[in-house]
Amino acid sequence: MAGLIDYAAIAAGTSAWCVSPAYVFLVPTYGLMWWGGQLAASLQTQAHGLVKAMSMTLPATFAAFTVSNLSFYWLSGKFSDMGFIEYASRVAKYFPQYLGAAVFYVLCALVIVNVLQRVKIKPVSMPD
Numbered sequence: 001m002a003g004l005i006d007y008a009a010i011a012a013g014t015s016a017w018c019v020s021p022a023y024v025f026l027v028p029t030y031g032l033m034w035w036g037g038q039l040a041a042s043l044q045t046q047a048h049g050l051v052k053a054m055s056m057t058l059p060a061t062f063a064a065f066t067v068s069n070l071s072f073y074w075l076s077g078k079f080s081d082m083g084f085i086e087y088a089s090r091v092a093k094y095f096p097q098y099l100g101a102a103v104f105y106v107l108c109a110l111v112i113v114n115v116l117q118r119v120k121i122k123p124v125s126m127p128d
Helices: 002-011 021-043 049-055 057-075 084-092 095-118
Strands: none
Touching (some): 021 095, 049 057
16 A cells, blocks of 8 residues: 555656665565554553553564664665764654654554444434
C-alpha cells in the first residue's frame, strides 16, 4: 500500500528523490514494525500488559529506522561523498520524531483495541 501511495504521489508531481534501489528495504522495515506489534499484542494479555506492549515500540522502531536509513545510505547512490559517521549524525536527529509518531500510532491502536474489547454489543435478533 505504501508503494502505491508513493507511486501516486510521484505521479502527481512529488519528488522521487527517495526512490532508489534501497526502496525494497522498506519491506523489512515495515516487517520489523509488524513484528514489534505482534510481540506487543501478545504481551497485552499479561500483567502490566500496556507497559510491556509499549516497551516493544522502542526496539522495533529503532530497528526499522536503522534498516531504512542504512539501506538508503548504502544503496541510493546519493551519499558517495559523505562518510558514514557524518550521515549517521545527520539522520539521528530525525529519530525522536520518528519514534514519537510510532508511539502515537501504537497508543491509538492500543486504545482502540482495548475499547473494542470492553464494549459488549449484543447481537440484533431478528423478529419471528
